[in-house]
Structures are given as C-alpha cells and as structure tokens.
Amino acid sequence: MNGSRTKAQAGVNLPALRHHNAALILDLLRAAGAEGISRLELAEGTGLTPQAVSKITARLREDGLAVGAGLRPSTGGKPRTVLRLVPDAQFAVGLHLDRDGLTAVLVDLAGRPVAVTRAPLDLGAPADRVLAGAADAVHDLCAAEPHKPVLGVGVAVPGPLDHRDGVLRRVTGFPQWDGYPLRAALAERTGLPVALDKDTNAAALALALAPGGAGGGDFAYLHLGTGLGAGLVLGGRVHRGARTGAGEFGHQTLQLDGPLCGCGGRGCVEALCLAAEARGDRPEAARILGAGAANLVGLLDIDRVVLGGRTVAADEDTYVRGVRAVIEERASRGGAGAGVTVTVARGGDRPVAEGAAQLVLAPVFGRVGEGE
Amino acid sequence: MNGSRTKAQAGVNLPALRHHNAALILDLLRAAGAEGISRLELAEGTGLTPQAVSKITARLREDGLAVGAGLRPSTGGKPRTVLRLVPDAQFAVGLHLDRDGLTAVLVDLAGRPVAVTRAPLDLGAPADRVLAGAADAVHDLCAAEPHKPVLGVGVAVPGPLDHRDGVLRRVTGFPQWDGYPLRAALAERTGLPVALDKDTNAAALALALAPGGAGGGDFAYLHLGTGLGAGLVLGGRVHRGARTGAGEFGHQTLQLDGPLCGCGGRGCVEALCLAAEARGDRPEAARILGAGAANLVGLLDIDRVVLGGRTVAADEDTYVRGVRAVIEERASRGGAGAGVTVTVARGGDRPVAEGAAQLVLAPVFGRVGEGE
DNA sequence: TCCACTTAAGCAACGCTGTTGCTGAAGTGC
C-alpha cells in the first residue's frame, strides 16, 4: 500500500549494488559516445571514488564492453586515459509491428542500427502466421552478426497492452489479438528474452537515449499520424502508468461538447486536429495540437516537446511553429512553459523499431521504467 | 545529457546501500502502523534475506526507532515477533503559509499531529516579519516535545517556487516574495533543515503517505478552492517536474476559444468550473472538473483521483459523482479510466500542513521525489 | 508427559563491495 507497490522487492544487496554501479558507468560511457570519457570524469559523474571506477571499468574491459581510446592532453601531469564503449560487443533486435508493415532492426549497444528489414504485414492474419513472420525476421537479423550475443527482442505495437506481462489488449479492428500473450509466444519461438511496449513509448525511449538528443530532461513525444498519441519521459524514464495506458493524448477533451470523435467522445484533440487537417487548415491543426501540448507542459512541467508522425512530417515547419506559438503565448502570460523547446523527430517510423530495441538495451544502462 | 541529470551522482557505496535498506524497512514499518510487521514479512517485502532484516532491525531498535510489539499466533512453530515503529522517536514541523493564515503542526514519525497552532497571517507584510512569525511558531511547537529530536521544517506555500533551491517565484499579488530565498532564511532563523514545496504537492504527499489511504499507486489530488490546482503522485513519489511547476491543472484548456480566464487564457478548466459554481450550476461544475480529470487520467494512467478544497467540501457528493460519471463514461467507451476510483480528502487545509511536515519525513522512509 | 517436528531468530564465517593509504607511472616546466 501507500504507493509501495513500485518499491516492493527494492532491497539492495551487493550483487545488485555491483550491477547498478556498472550500469551507471555503462550509461555514461554510452552517453560519451565515440569520444569516450576518462575515469575521473566517470567518478565525478557517479559520485564514486576514482579507485572504484578503476575496478568497475577493469571488469567492463575484461567483459569486452569497454576499451581504452587514447589519452587526453596533459594538464601538467600524467594524461588521463580515455575509455569508450565497445558498441559491437552486444546487440539487440527491435520489431515494429504496425497495421500495414513489419520493420525489424538489429542495433548495437550504442543504439545504432546495423541491419534493417522491412516486410508487408497483415495484422488481420492468424496470430501464428504473423508470429512466424516476426520470428523469421529476428533470425535473419541475428545472422548479420553471427558470433555476437543478442540480448533480446523488443517489440513495439500500436494498440493498448500490458507492458508487464506482455499481453495485448483490444488492438482496434483486430479482435484476434485481444488478450494474446505476445511476449511469451515470441520468446518461445525465438529463444530470446522479449520486451513489449506501445509504439509511442518506443519512439519516446529512442529519443530519450538518442546521442546528442538536444539535452535530456523530461519530455513528451507527440505522434500525429492516422491517430494522435504521446510517449512521456519523466525523470529520464518512460512513464507507462499503472496499466501501460499512459500517453492517451489524442482523446483529451479540448472542446467541451465539441464535434463527435471516433472514440465516442466529443471535442477530442485528435478529432479536432485531424478535422482541421482534412479541410486544409493546417495552421489551425497546429494550434489545436499546441493547445493540447500546452496543457501537458503545464501539467507535467516538462522541458521539451518532440513532434513526429506522417502528418507532422508533411509540413514540419507549420506544426513546430504553431505548437511553439501556443506554448510561448501561455508562458508569456505568466503561465507554464517558459523555456520549453519544440522540435521534430525525423526518420519516419524507423525510430520506433530502434526504440523497440532500446527496450532491451535500456536495462543494461540502468534505464528501467517503473512498469518493469 | 540524455535525461541523466536525475541520475547524476547516483553511484551507490556501502553506506548508501545501508541507508537505503534501512529506509526501506522503516517505510514498511510505517505502513504497517500500530499493528506492526514481522521480520519475515519485512524480508518478503524487501527481497532481502531474513538474516539481513534481523541485522537491520537490530540497528533500528538500538537507535530507538523500532521495538518489539508482541507475537503472532504460532503456525506450528516458534511464533513470529512483531516489530513496530516508535512514532515519538523523532518529530518534524510542518508549516502552511497561506494568503490569510499560518498553520503550524508538529507531527511524529507516523505522520500524526501532536500539536497544532494557527495564526492569522498577512502575506503582504514585510518578509522579515512574516518569517519571524513562522520561526516563532516553529519554536513554540518544538517546546511541545522538548527532549525529542526535530528533524526539520517543511513549508507549503501557494505560489510557484523552486523546490530544489527553496526560492519563491511570483506569489501572485505579493511582489516582495519574488525571488525570496525562503528556505535559506528560515533555516538560518530556526537552525533546522527546511524543505519547501507547493501546497498542492504537500497535500498530495500527505495523501500518499496516509495510513490506510485506500491503497497506493499513482494518483492525482485536485484542489478546488479559490483556484484549481493539482498534486501528482507517480510511482509513489510526488512529481514536481523540472522546475517544480508540475500540477498546473487549472489552466488546462478545456474549451478552445472559450470564455476569458483570469490568467489571460481562454476556456481554462478553472474559469469554466468556477463560473458554473458562481451561477449555481454545481453539476455542470463537477462535469467540467471531471472532463479535466479524465484528460489527466488518460494521459498518466493513474489509479485514483482525490478531490479536495473548500468548493468541493461544500458539496462533496455532487463533485464526486460528477467527476466519477465523466471518467466512467469514457472508460465505458473503451477509453482510459477503467477501475479508477474517485474520493474526497477531508480535513480542509489541515492536510497541507501535515504534508509539509512529510516533506521532512519522506526522506527518512526513502520517499524522495525526483527534484530532491 | 514426553518427544518429534516446525518455525523463527541469532551467531559465526564468508565473499565481495567500495574506500583508504600508498606506490609507481607518465607527463610538464623551470
């Protein structure tokens, strides 16, 4: 009780401590990228002593996860040795199961894709056939790096689901998936650990872990395509909520007793925004999206709004400017949103598959969401 | 970068590990209340071994924070010894600085108030005078338990502020508080550690830690008084956002291009809701509040909505039923919100002062927000 | 009444963590 559900089983013993600190170091190595980072900087970043960092990095080097990468210029003494992550020490597979296609990607530890496959997909087909196609894609990708360990498979799907037990819920229009234990089924077929999440959450995770992602902090990813959804990153972690249902942004009421939405409600952002798009009034669509975004910014006090999806990609400028205008106007009146940046996620749907792979990689770097 | 701001300095060494596990045990003891909890249950709740729990509880007993409290009935062997928290081992002071009054409360470790004082307050008076009044209240309360340690002072204020550095921002109508370093000033006057937060966050914290609080999980506290604000508890912790600004619920747009609000915006929930109240249409006010609450429930996938504040207190039933109706209607259409409970926080403003004290107590039990 | 059995809790030894203190390595600069 008292919210302790998320804290249950949170006792820390020495192996857990060791794992935690190693993950922390790995995360800093990953963030440092190819440039690398010195032991003393790692010590400063973790609060551990330099000697502890030396021991931990020695273990990581033994495991092949880190290597030396040259020296820093001397500042009057022995120059610092630079360490960097070995990206191709381990890999992960990301799957994006969408309504009309399957994208599969093999990424290295740094999150970079090293192999991609795409195939058409009929979500209406029997589950077994869809699953077989997904498993085949996984096997093909694993063959791209035959002698390196693949940590697992991350899967991003459009519909509602339970992230904890890996079971789908009510994929709109495809009743055969309702209650389907996708995680267990795919884990059995591939022999690999499987993690499952919503597509918007995967995209948000990809952005949260992207190198040079314009700084970190809390942000929201708003995806405007055939629908409108959101992925939230709070405190550097994907916020999934109690039932993996967080991020239902599109059916936020923005116009009390407004026009009917496909969901049965009235005045939902999604309906208003897409209606404006449909009648060609894109600035109005952007303004509506901005109003929803501003609500979210005020409610959560986030630093950053990232827009994505096909509809946004069609006219990035109008959407970015429109959303930014609404947020800045509210901030200028003394409301929330001062200093919030509005940007666009490029690359279409590819980030979703990469984010799915990050579902597997995130735990390696200690980036575990609350629903895990 | 990459959201690691919240993870900086997160390296864990042995003292940190010890402190973490002790806090975890203390939190379970607190949650168990006067009934107590056995060592083996503590072991199960933390994931630690029974022997580790024995060692930790032995230290807590030495420090006077825990005591034995009888035996469980035997299940065929040696009966379990029950342990419970010693509530009056330590205390904390909570202050609620409101526009028209100062409420101060001394609470024990269990969060129960043992002494309360109230005094009128003029926030428009010079800062020094207000501060002197607050410091006096603290000293008077400390005298109520002369020989017990007081851990610190928690302060709840209405306006925007920065929780991290304890500085006020733009308290509406009282420009002399803009930028005032309340935490530092009060810490110097009282010689005690001081924590500062918004009143709605304090209320939410009080609810999150309340014994028998109808189960835990994520929830939102919606306060409808002269204004409308929210306190969010996600993952058992108060969500404050990057700048302690989270919870701006009242100026969420609910009616695009609707009536003008005092904030300068249009169609804010607060304006719509209070306008309906003013014209006597309370069911409509409740429906509007419910629409805003449903937006929040969908966005964050929370378990529970708690209503409070003077306006709600005037007609709890109408508000609870109205808000519940909107959330349930949306859930029934397949939207978010299934199983969400809507309840009322009673006790008027008293919980705010108690929640302020919990700002000091929360770290003892490992309940540290992200902004700390 | 006794004794076998069950369950809980503590003692002792242990492995392993990060820390401390110090030594050697590898540069700079007068």
Place this chain on the structure above:
DNA sequence: GCACTTCAGCAACAGCGTTGCTTAAGTGGA
C-alpha cells in the same frame, strides 16, 4: 636534469548482505 603534478593500480581494510548452522520457542501426536 630535477622538482612537481596528475593519474592509475596494488594492498589492506571496514562493512554490507549471505550462507550454514545452532538455539529458541512454539505445536501436536503417542
């Protein structure tokens, strides 16, 4: 060439939770 600075690793150490075992304190059947 030597004094100084800075980094990195070795060795000893304190302290954490764990493991293995013993003792305590009940139940229940013979």
